[in-house]
Amino acid sequence: MNHCVQPGCTGVYEDGWCNVCGSPEPTAAPVAATPVATPSEPAAAPAPTGEEVPSGISGQVDSQVATPGPGRSREALRAAVVRRQRAHAALRRSTLGMGLTQVPPVPVGDPMQALMVDPEVPEERRVCPSCGAKVGQAAGEAGGRQQGFCPQCRAPYSFTPKLAPGELVAGQYEVAGALAHGGMGWIYLARDKNVSDRWVVLKGLLNTGDSDALDAAVAEQQFLAQVKHPLIVEIYNVVTHEGDAYTVMEYVGGTSLKQMLKQRMTTAGRYDAFPVDQALAFVLEALPAFSHLHDLGLLYCDFKPDNLIQEGDGVKLIDLGGVRRQDDLESPIYGTVGYQAPEVAEVGPSVASDIWTVGRTLCVLTFEFRGYQTEYVDGLPPMSQVPPFVEHDAFYRLVARCCAPDPNDRFLTTDELRTQTVGVLRQVVASRSDHAATLSAHSVAFDPPVSTGETLAWWELPELKRDESDPMLDWLSSLQVSDPVALHQTLAGHSEQTPEVLLARARAGVRVGQRAWVDDAVRELLRENPWDWRASWVRGLWELSQAGTDEERSRRAGHTAAGHFAAVRDALPGEIAPRLALALASELGGYAKAAELDYERAWRTDAAYVAPAAFGLHRVRLGRGDVDGAIRALDSVPAGSRAHPRARWLRAELLRRRGSLADLRESVHAVSRLTLDPKQRALFNATIYEQALAQVAKDGERADWRLGEVPVTRDALRRALEQEYRVLADYTPDPVERATLVDRANAVRPWSWT
Structure with missing residues (x-):
């Protein structure tokens, strides 16, 4: 049997369908659709069979009762309907994982099948309810006792179920049997005879021999009965029966994660954890x-x-x-x-x-x-x-x-x-994908990045989202001061120094290179909350702002900034903004491999980060000579992005530098739809034709190939190159340069001897 190919599913295909998630096997033939009556063709009445179709399989099949056709048995019909139901179920995405991943559903079984056949507590789990000492242990050939007195504190213990099948508790709950033994004692399955025989769970309370403890336990359980939430088992009632107190709870008929882990154990006893x-x-x-x-x-x-x-x-x-x-x-x-x-x-x-x-x-x-x-x-x-x-x-x-x-x-x-x-x-x-993200994720901490170019500066990193609960937010929003020095003076002079005011002061300090402003604001911010990760973010921005053209200075700034952004990443492991900032800092600090990994994480995870992360990957990969990898990164910048034209231009330049005829042809195609000024396009074309002529001289002509509209032959390339030289000459104001271009155009023109 083949394993199911659906993500996360542990089932196998049986008769063309997965036995867990119900999805069809890729190679299986589709189930034939049930004919539907058209308006011009009234539906035929179902043939009387003399037997009632079970409700679980008759179902709604286009609002008609399914009946066996000629040569089809009722078992075959049942199988077809079940397959169809499984197929429809497979189309419904599980609510688990918010649609980001798939978790196979767990069928709800018959509650009676969950009962213990021979209720008994294993000896290793028998401990005194009072002092915790081991009790009921085997001595010699004799088995351990299910009930008796603790040899350490003399408190009585009993591991035999107090409720027997058929016993009626509090005149309402009919016991079906024992489900399990937990820390509070035995857990029983019962039917609520007052509410449509619904299944319920009875759970005993500890220390019921102590009247004060019993009263307190009952009061606490009655309080918990007021907790109503769809994800929390509901407590219906608290009752007493023959001096013992029981909590009456909703019966949940699924499988616990612990049971599922046990089911996943391999036959060799190897631990098979969840993905x-x-x-x-x-x-x-x-x-x-x-x-x-x-x-x-x-x-x-x-x-x-x-x-x-x-x-x-x-x-x-x-x-x-x-x-x-x-x-x-x-x-x-x-x-x-x-x-x-x-x-x-x-x-x-x-x-x-x-x-x-x-x-x-x-x-x-x-x-x-x-x-x-x-x-x-x-x-x-x-x-x-x-x-x-x-x-x-x-x-x-x-x-x-x-x-x-x-x-x-x-x-x-x-x-x-x-x-x-x-x-x-x-x-x-x-992480399972090799493609750039196509969906953006909402962040509660950061705005999306604004970078659209091939480089990434500190001011192009995502902005911190403002705290809507900050009492000074309205005042900050009303400020119309654009000069950072004047802004800092206004902020520092205000009597209310809330976190948002302090962050604004720090950012003004970063903008004008005033470290003292940044340090003072961060110090006050941490005085109010020593665990505020925004302090590390601001410090990281300051360090990046100090990276200049000097390579050693940039390396030191990147190294220090990486430490601050790593602290933000650790505090907010689900956010992508710290990953992008950390990648930039690592790149500046000389940690190319670490930078590439974080750029890739941002690139795969959030569509808003694809462009800056792709340019980052382009830089890092190009730095180690991986031209193919750099081109793949540029190819991922989406067409709808403002950075797309720049990505196409850089891609064309990389292909041109590599220089084969195939690369040159693809380079021309890459810029064919870009809006370039005439001189820039003429310069690009001239360079392409020069390189193509050199390749033709070495490898021969390819008359069946074209660079744009130009055949890859010597004469065609020379005519095209001549034209581009003359265009460049028209756009060149310097007379000496213009004359040089005209001479080059004349020199490259193909001559005819006829």
Whole structure:
């Protein structure tokens, strides 16, 4: 069987269709369309068969009931309809990954198939609920006990399900069986007899023997029942049954990411992680749920692959057992070793610790994270040892900021994290392409670049977007001062020195070369917020502004600027502007390979950056003698760009310098549609014809070839060159130069002896 060719799909083709995503096999014959009745041909009534067509397969087929035709069995019809349904499903793009990538949907199975046949907790997971000591372990040939007393603290324990199939809980929920055993105890599947027999999940609460703890737990679960979000499992009710409390939750019938990881394990036991783009898509979809909880003053605390379920083409966050209020300093903290932030034990959970769990989850999803609960419980393995980190450095920087040792160095909010995750996903997906980007991405931090020429200066880099919440923004917008010195004087004299005012002061200092102005503004900016990455951006601009014509001075400026822009890149791994700035700084600093990599990332990812990145690639590749690579870069500048004419001219010049007849012919074609002044075009044509004559003298004529309209023969080229010399003479004011051009025209004219 052939593997499915759809991006990210793990299925194989069966009978011409993928068994996972439903897409047709490229070589398979298309399914014949069902005939549709035309207005002039009324639809025939379906033949009575005496049996009812199952609703799952009869379906809507052009508003008619599908019936077997002559020689076709009902099984064949069923197969045809299922194929058609799969084909239609394949046309629908999954909501996961915002349309940037594809994640195969997970079918929702029969809930009864998820029940445990013989509910039993493995011995390695049996621990005392009071002190955490191992209990119920095997002794000799005797198996471990499912219930008893902890030998360390004498607290009772029991790992046998308390609810039996058919038991009615709180007079409403009929138990079907046990689904799993979690940190809070057994989890049961049940039917809600009061609401259309819908499936629900019953989850026991810990410490139910303590009345105060039980009251507090019930109150907390009742509060969580008010949390309503489509990405968070819904809590319907909190009930008691025979002295025990149970949370009644929505049944989610998909597959957890942990289960999916287990399913991806190879037969040899080799870890088969998710592709980076799919892992980012899962987390990206779940982050709005975190934002909702944080907006309510809640913390999730225990995010991990076990607690995110894919259902169809969406995800849902389950298990709210660890959720707590942000101002709660007394309740027990629930988390998982390897996922919990290192500072939680001392200062408690926070938004920053939730963001840590997101980073750790991304690691577990994308590579075999050995030692994540031991050696690397508080950090990450070296970048060089993790293939996804090496392949996608933006992904590494996203994870590194999520898992920064200092909570203050992490993303401030999950909304900020989500914005950067989208940008990183774009870069990961773009890395698979060998073509320039065709779509632009919205940035919350930068305006698009303005460069349209073959060089890139510091003032042509993307501008910082202004903070709409800054109280001085309206005043700044009203200023009509164009002179940077006068502007700085106005800004520095104002009593309100907000971040936007300070940034405007710094930029004025860069424009006029006043380092003291820049340093003062940056110092005040960092005094208010030591983690403001805009300070590094401004410092990088200052260094670039100091690069002049002196090669050594430019190299030093580029080296220093690269350090500042690298800090911005690390803070905003999903943004392309720092990549372009870093590429320019690396180019000036003499780090050609690093510059090329960052130019390529910008070039692939965002259409707004294609032109400046393409010119950057042209410069870097030409610097190492890669003319073909430089030409390919120039070819990528889109026709609609203001930089396109300049790119075509540079391309023509590169081809002309290379000098073969084929190159000369392509060079003429490259400039044929450019608007040039007569003298410039005549000079270009004259140079082309001179080189062509030299090639003809060496390799012979090619009468079947043309340079524009000129055949590649000696006489034709001489006549064309004569004409261009005379055009140049007409546009040359200096009489000596004009006479020289006329002499050259006479000398090159072909002579006839008849």
